[in-house]
Amino acid sequence: MRDDDIRKRFGSRLRQLRTERGWSQEAFADLAGLHRTYIGHVERGEQNISLQNIERIAATLGVSLAELFAPFTDEPNGPASPP
Numbered sequence: 001m002r003d004d005d006i007r008k009r010f011g012s013r014l015r016q017l018r019t020e021r022g023w024s025q026e027a028f029a030d031l032a033g034l035h036r037t038y039i040g041h042v043e044r045g046e047q048n049i050s051l052q053n054i055e056r057i058a059a060t061l062g063v064s065l066a067e068l069f070a071p072f073t074d075e076p077n078g079p080a081s082p083p
Helices: 005-020 025-032 036-043 051-061
Strands: none
Touching: 005 036, 005 051, 025 036, 025 051
């Protein structure tokens, strides 16, 4: 697995939740108190985001951290197959 895979998956989830709310990157960034280009970098998986900004993003979206990470598995490559 590539190192940036988790960043790309997180960025896709962020984009999904943002667009469901009808917000542009710029509008969302303003609401979150972050820079528009930073949000773009996060959504493209180019930015390794801090825990503080993850919490800020979840609060702005009105979701829990668990909901923000809901599509992710505990395993880096998905659940292990039974032996």
